[in-house]
Amino acid sequence: MTGLPRPASGDPAALDAVAAAEEIRAGRLTSEALVRACLDRIARRDEAVRAWTHLDPEAALAAARAADRSAPQGLLHGVPVGIKDVIRTAGMPTGMNSPHHQSDGPTQDAAAVEILRHLGAIVLGKLDTVEFAVNGRRAATRNPHDPARTPGGSSSGSGAAVADFQVPLALGTQTGGSVIRPAAFCGVPAMKPSWGSVPTEGMRSCSASLDTLGWYGRSVRDLALLWRTFQWQAAIPLAPEIAGLRIGLCLSPVADLLQPPALAALAMAVEALRGAGAEVIPVELPEQEGARLSEAHKTVMQGEMRATFLNEALRFPDLYPELRGIVTAPMQDDFLDALDFAAAMRPRTDALFAPFDAVLTPSAPDVAPIGPENAGSALCNRIWTLLHLPVIHLPLPHGPGLLPAGVSLIAPRGRDAALLRTAAALEGLFATCPPRGV
Amino acid sequence: MTGLPRPASGDPAALDAVAAAEEIRAGRLTSEALVRACLDRIARRDEAVRAWTHLDPEAALAAARAADRSAPQGLLHGVPVGIKDVIRTAGMPTGMNSPHHQSDGPTQDAAAVEILRHLGAIVLGKLDTVEFAVNGRRAATRNPHDPARTPGGSSSGSGAAVADFQVPLALGTQTGGSVIRPAAFCGVPAMKPSWGSVPTEGMRSCSASLDTLGWYGRSVRDLALLWRTFQWQAAIPLAPEIAGLRIGLCLSPVADLLQPPALAALAMAVEALRGAGAEVIPVELPEQEGARLSEAHKTVMQGEMRATFLNEALRFPDLYPELRGIVTAPMQDDFLDALDFAAAMRPRTDALFAPFDAVLTPSAPDVAPIGPENAGSALCNRIWTLLHLPVIHLPLPHGPGLLPAGVSLIAPRGRDAALLRTAAALEGLFATCPPRGV
Numbered sequence: 030m031t032g033l034p035r036p037a038s039g040d041p042a043a044l045d046a047v048a049a050a051e052e053i054r055a056g057r058l059t060s061e062a063l064v065r066a067c068l069d070r071i072a073r074r075d076e077a078v079r080a081w082t083h084l085d086p087e088a089a090l091a092a093a094r095a096a097d098r099s100a101p102q103g104l105l106h107g108v109p110v111g112i113k114d115v116i117r118t119a120g121m122p123t124g125m126n127s128p129h130h131q132s133d134g135p136t137q138d139a140a141a142v143e144i145l146r147h148l149g150a151i152v153l154g155k156l157d158t159v160e161f162a163v164n165g166r167r168a169a170t171r172n173p174h175d176p177a178r179t180p181g182g183s184s185s186g187s188g189a190a191v192a193d194f195q196v197p198l199a200l201g202t203q204t205g206g207s208v209i210r211p212a213a214f215c216g217v218p219a220m221k222p223s224w225g226s227v228p229t230e231g232m233r234s235c236s237a238s239l240d241t242l243g244w245y246g247r248s249v250r251d252l253a254l255l256w257r258t259f260q261w262q263a264a265i266p267l268a269p270e271i272a273g274l275r276i277g278l279c280l281s282p283v284a285d286l287l288q289p290p291a292l293a294a295l296a297m298a299v300e301a302l303r304g305a306g307a308e309v310i311p312v313e314l315p316e317q318e319g320a321r322l323s324e325a326h327k328t329v330m331q332g333e334m335r336a337t338f339l340n341e342a343l344r345f346p347d348l349y350p351e352l353r354g355i356v357t358a359p360m361q362d363d364f365l366d367a368l369d370f371a372a373a374m375r376p377r378t379d380a381l382f383a384p385f386d387a388v389l390t391p392s393a394p395d396v397a398p399i400g401p402e403n404a405g406s407a408l409c410n411r412i413w414t415l416l417h418l419p420v421i422h423l424p425l426p427h428g429p430g431l432l433p434a435g436v437s438l439i440a441p442r443g444r445d446a447a448l449l450r451t452a453a454a455l456e457g458l459f460a461t462c463p464p465r466g467v
Numbered sequence: 468m469t470g471l472p473r474p475a476s477g478d479p480a481a482l483d484a485v486a487a488a489e490e491i492r493a494g495r496l497t498s499e500a501l502v503r504a505c506l507d508r509i510a511r512r513d514e515a516v517r518a519w520t521h522l523d524p525e526a527a528l529a530a531a532r533a534a535d536r537s538a539p540q541g542l543l544h545g546v547p548v549g550i551k552d553v554i555r556t557a558g559m560p561t562g563m564n565s566p567h568h569q570s571d572g573p574t575q576d577a578a579a580v581e582i583l584r585h586l587g588a589i590v591l592g593k594l595d596t597v598e599f600a601v602n603g604r605r606a607a608t609r610n611p612h613d614p615a616r617t618p619g620g621s622s623s624g625s626g627a628a629v630a631d632f633q634v635p636l637a638l639g640t641q642t643g644g645s646v647i648r649p650a651a652f653c654g655v656p657a658m659k660p661s662w663g664s665v666p667t668e669g670m671r672s673c674s675a676s677l678d679t680l681g682w683y684g685r686s687v688r689d690l691a692l693l694w695r696t697f698q699w700q701a702a703i704p705l706a707p708e709i710a711g712l713r714i715g716l717c718l719s720p721v722a723d724l725l726q727p728p729a730l731a732a733l734a735m736a737v738e739a740l741r742g743a744g745a746e747v748i749p750v751e752l753p754e755q756e757g758a759r760l761s762e763a764h765k766t767v768m769q770g771e772m773r774a775t776f777l778n779e780a781l782r783f784p785d786l787y788p789e790l791r792g793i794v795t796a797p798m799q800d801d802f803l804d805a806l807d808f809a810a811a812m813r814p815r816t817d818a819l820f821a822p823f824d825a826v827l828t829p830s831a832p833d834v835a836p837i838g839p840e841n842a843g844s845a846l847c848n849r850i851w852t853l854l855h856l857p858v859i860h861l862p863l864p865h866g867p868g869l870l871p872a873g874v875s876l877i878a879p880r881g882r883d884a885a886l887l888r889t890a891a892a893l894e895g896l897f898a899t900c901p902p903r904g905v
Contacts, residue, residue: 136574140672140778147781228774230672234578237663237675261777261795336666339699340578343585357699365814365880372810376803442803 031077032429033174033216036194041066045247046108046197047254053096053107060093060107064151067109071195077176078193079169080186082114083121084154092151103148104258110145111199113187114155115162115233116242118142121152125233126160126168129345139231141200141242141259148258153196156186159404161233161338162202165349167401172214174432179400181211181393184243191245192217192433198255199245204235204330206393206410208243209437212422214397214405216433218456219245220252220449223442224417227259236333238368239326239414249453252421256445265446268453269386272306276451277388279312279439282319283409288395290465294425294434297462298389298455305458312381312388314412322374322412328367329415331355371415378416379441387438387451392422396432409437419445421452425459428467469515470867471612471654474632479504483685484546484635485692491545498531498545502589505547509633515614516631517607518624520552521559522592530589541586542696548583549637551625552593553600553671554680556580559590563671564598564606567783577669579638579680579697586696591634594624597842599671599776600640603787605839610652612870617838619649619831622681629683630655630871636693637683642673642768644831644848646681647875650860652835652843654871656894657683658690658887661880662855665697674771676806677764677852687891690859694883703884706891707824710744714889715826717750717877720757721847726833728903732863732872735900736827736893743896750819750826752850760812760850766805767853769793809853816854817879825876825889830860834870847875857883859890863897866905 036043041063044052052058068086075081089109096107112118115125119138124131142152157168159182168185172178173193180189184201188211191199201208203221212219221243229240244255253265278299280287287295299309314322334355341348342356361367382388391409398405413420419442424435438455440448474481479501482490490496506524513519527547534545550556553563557576562569580590595606597620606623610616611631618627622639626649629637639646641659650657659681667678682693691703716737718725725733737747752760772793779786780794799805820826829847836843851858857880862873876893878886 133575137571140775143778144781147778225675225771226774228672228777229675230775234666234668237667259774259777261773261780333663335699336664336697337578337668339666339697340581340585342699343582360881365817369810369814372807372813375810376807379803443798 031175033193036070042070042194044197046251049197050105050108054101060096060151061090064089064093064109067153067196074193074195078171078173078189080156080190080195082124082155082157089151089153096149096151104254105145106149107151108198109151109153109196111153111156111187111190111196112142113184113201114158115202116142116200117231118152118155121155126158126166140228144258156190156199158185159183162207163235164351167404172397177399178397179214179404181214181397182404183207184211187245188212188215188217197247198251201243201245202232203241203243203414204239205414206407209392209410209420209422210405210407212245213392213435216424217245218249218252219243219422220256221420222256222445223419226445234337236330238329238333241414249449249456253449256449263446266450268450271454271458274307274386275384276302276307276309277312277382277385278309279388279390281314282323283391283394286394286408287391290396290434291391291394293465294436295389295391297425297465298436298459301458301462318374321370322415323408325367325371326411326415328361328364329371332361332364335360375416375442382441387440387448390437390439392435392437396434413439417442419448421448423452423456423459426462426464428464431466469613471631474508480508480632482635484689487635488543488546492539498534498589499528502527502531502547505591505634512631512633516609516611516627518594518628518633520562520593520595527589527591534587534589542692543583544587545589546636547589547591547634549591549594549625549628549634550580551622551639552596553640554580554638555669556590556593559593564596564604578666582696594628594637596623597621600642600645601673602789605842610835615837616835617652617842619652619835620842621645622649625683626650626653626655635685636689639681639683640670641679641681641852642677643852644845647830647848647858647860648843648845650683651830651873654862655683656687656690657681657860658694659858660694660883661857664883672775674768676767676771679852687887687894691887694887701884704888706888709740709892709896712745712824713822714740714745714747715750715820715823716747717826717828719752720761721829721832724832724846725829728834728872729829729832731903732874733827733829735863735903736874736897739896739900756812759808760853761846763805763809764849764853766799766802767809770799770802773798813854813880820879825878825886828875828877830873830875834872851877855880857886859886861890861894861897864900864902866902869904
């Protein structure tokens with residue numbers, strides 16, 4: 030356990046994306062200086078963290094200098110962003126941590142990357158992932174708080190790089206818990222938006238019913254910045270007062286799995302909220318449905334993977350056996366039942382959570398386990414993915430020598446903007462909590 | 468009205484894909500000779516039909532010669548296939564009939580194309596489409612039966628090229644009625660499989676809940692050949708006897724729209740089935756639900772297009788106004804209701820159709836209208852797309868001077884193999900019908 034060394038005060042690598050964009054817009058910071066600060070941070074820390082699969086410093090600096098010479102293009106002008114290596118990116122390889130794709134050439138930008146670039150972002154490089162963002166080979170990435178620990182999967186490099194101040198923003202993907210789990214383990218804000226609200230074209234598809242692009246930032250306002258990037262002219266209203274908020278507390282279906290750090294993070298959040306005048310009200314899924322949703326997630330994902338990974342299974346006889354087994358297995362008899370059950374539960378869950386400004390739920394059962402083979406459990410995340418809900422992870426403060434833990438905030442489908450607003454208020458509140466373990 | 472000139476007897480271009488693959492496997496035909504026959508047909512007919520957006524005869528012949536030199540690779544060894552130009556294809560451009568993408572360079576193969584090549588197919592070229600497979604610019608393609616008529620959209624080139632004996636197989640895509648409608652207008656068998664059963668990665672995404680890859684062939688066994696290509700080691704059982712089949716007849720929700728040729732095709736099918744000892748039993752969706760499904764299709768599709776076309780709307784201020792309007796409109800209030808309603812109707816419709824070996828339903832309200840601006844109506848197709856059902860179009864014989872009309876066969880989700888089996892029996896029966904108008 031070594032702890033995560035913070036950048037020196039005044040180091041542009043310490044800025045969140047919103048501050049960096051403002052400084053660049055105001056002419057007080059160049060994109061080149063910001064990219065150079067990120068590259069310097071990576072140079073110092075990469076041996077320990079190993080987040081990147083592709084990094085071309087000269088190309089990134091050239092793009093930054095071009096941004097500095099051009100008129101502001103959009104919300105992200107001059108701001109560097111990292112891309113999970115299952116998302117296609119022009120001029121860079123997309124290896125997906127598959128031994129069969131390490132020499133695949135560059136291709137066109139995924140739709141989301143095209144949008145980021147159009148709004149002025151500098152694509153810094155590609156970030157390591159669990160093989161195909163599913164299973165198989167683990168990322169080489171280590172947890173920036175402790176190199177013996179996993180950063181979580183599958184967006185391992187994305188969570189670690191943003192947490193470690195190597196880049197202010199990164200894209201990840203979530204089909205089970207692949208955005209939120211690394212956020213929890215690395216202690217960094219992250220957002221998985223409502224399913225279908227952000228284009229997935231150009232990311233390695235796994236399960237059409239579940240695949241969702243998500244992202245990491247240094248702050249909730251960074252998460253909102255990227256959310257706005259993927260909406261047509263959306264504004265995020267200001268954060269509300271804490272007093273008067275109605276916050277749900279949902280431990281379904283994982284209450285029995287939670288370990289002391291996860292419970293402590295939830296307790297800190299609840300105590301802070303109640304202390305500041307918010308109501309915190311328990312709300313649970315019906316027990317049987319909660320358990321069935323977790324099973325249904327697996328059935329839907331594996332059933333849809335039979336088609337999405339057929340090309341890999343045909344082309345590569347030595348595809349890793351678990352994935353090959355999923356493709357070659359007969360379709361499970363209860364596949365359509367699982368799809369239909371999930372679909373029926375979506376409006377029911379929306380209605381259950383509708384009375385709340387947000388619902389608190391665990392992001393992970395515990396802190397990051399010893400890695401890399403164990404990338405942690407997605408049990409806290411996958412039912413919300415299946416239900417298509419927007420999810421935001423917020424870290425809570427912890428004392429020296431401890432590992433990060435935090436909470437998820439969830440909301441009904443389509444309430445992403447309202448969830449961001451509530452999250453911004455809670456972020457401010459949580460920052461004032463006495464650190465866990467102190 | 469000119470009629471579609473059939474290839475001369477013995478011309479390999481007249482073979483269906485199953486026969487072509489058998490001839491090649493047996494050494495009685497080379498892939499080169501088959502590809503050359505297709506290219507000769509295209510050379511003779513392209514001025515009238517205009518199906519192709521990219522065709523490189525020398526490259527196709529080289530690939531065919533390479534197949535002739537190599538050991539048989541799979542089901543499709545040496546068989547040429549055309550690819551709708553919204554599906555990415557290595558070594559060929561993907562212009563999507565968008566003025567903004569005509570100079571996009573080649574990229575990697577879509578998953579489905581990778582699978583076809585792995586099983587030995589020769590990618591002959593790219594086939595014209597309605598802009599982005601949605602709306603906007605129409606394909607340059609003409610109906611091979613009458614150049615004044617539309618071939619239907621959006622898989623205009625795919626339907627026309629297979630119907631016109633220019634290639635035995637072609638991939639299309641369907642989000643509303645884009646595979647089945649061109650099949651009806653051009654008079655060629657086609658299949659839209661169950662949603663999620665074939666990988667869509669690498670096709671231009673439109674609506675994650677609806678997008679489905681489909682295909683055209685010369686016969687039901689050709690459709691089955693491609694279906695098997697996209698399954699892990701699936702076999703298609705033999706066609707059953709007609710006597711004893713239970714066939715549904717469903718006119719929902721378009722009964723009032725049907726014009727004489729569509730009604731005549733349905734009547735021919737029903738009469739032939741009853742004459743051969745099948746039961747034909749009317750089965751209708753509840754009236755209110757049928758109408759609501761048609762509206763829900765539009766709401767779901769447009770709601771999901773807000774995300775999938777955001778990149779185009781941001782990058783191209785002159786994107787065609789209808790598409791731009793869909794992206795920039797606020798999300799419709801009833802979007803989630805429409806998604807949930809469709810999801811709830813899926814198991815209900817499966818149960819409604821489960822007692823039947825297949826259900827007959829119209830493929831189009833009428834024969835092909837005068838084109839190109841009017842590409843015909845998708846009203847007969849879009850609710851089945853929304854319900855994720857497998858659909859097979861079968862043409863019925865028509866007399867000289869008349870345009871093609873046929874019927875759709877549908878089945879519950881996941882019953883693609885059983886539907887193919889029933890369709891094979893019906894194809895044989897329909898071939899014996901007295902031609903319409905004679």
